[in-house]
Amino acid sequence: xxxxxxxxxxxxxxxxxxxxxxxKARERALMxxxxxxxxxxxxxxxxxxxxxxxxxxxN
Numbered sequence: 001x002x003x004x005x006x007x008x009x010x011x012x013x014x015x016x017x018x019x020x021x022x023x024k025a026r027e028r029a030l031m032x033x034x035x036x037x038x039x040x041x042x043x044x045x046x047x048x049x050x051x052x053x054x055x056x057x058x059n
Contacts, residue, residue, distance in 0.1 A: 003042055006032050014053065030057045 010032035017025035036042050037050035 003036065003039065003046065006036050006039075007046065010036065010050070010053070014057070017057075026057060030054060033057065 010029050013025045013029035013032065016022060017029055033050045033053040037047050037054055039047070042050070
């Protein structure tokens with residue numbers, strides 16, 4: 001459930017950032033995606049997607 005909550009939060013902040021360009025939303029999304037990408041509880045598909053999202057947000 002923790003992974004699901006983090007993923008929903010990350011996507012929510014990503015959408016908010018895309019709509020408003022708010023730097024705080026970008027930072028929060030980036031932080032959550034990084035946490036998920038490095039979590040040992042995430043499956044490899046989620047980790048891969050989160051690494052990709054982190055790279056997109058970092059640029």
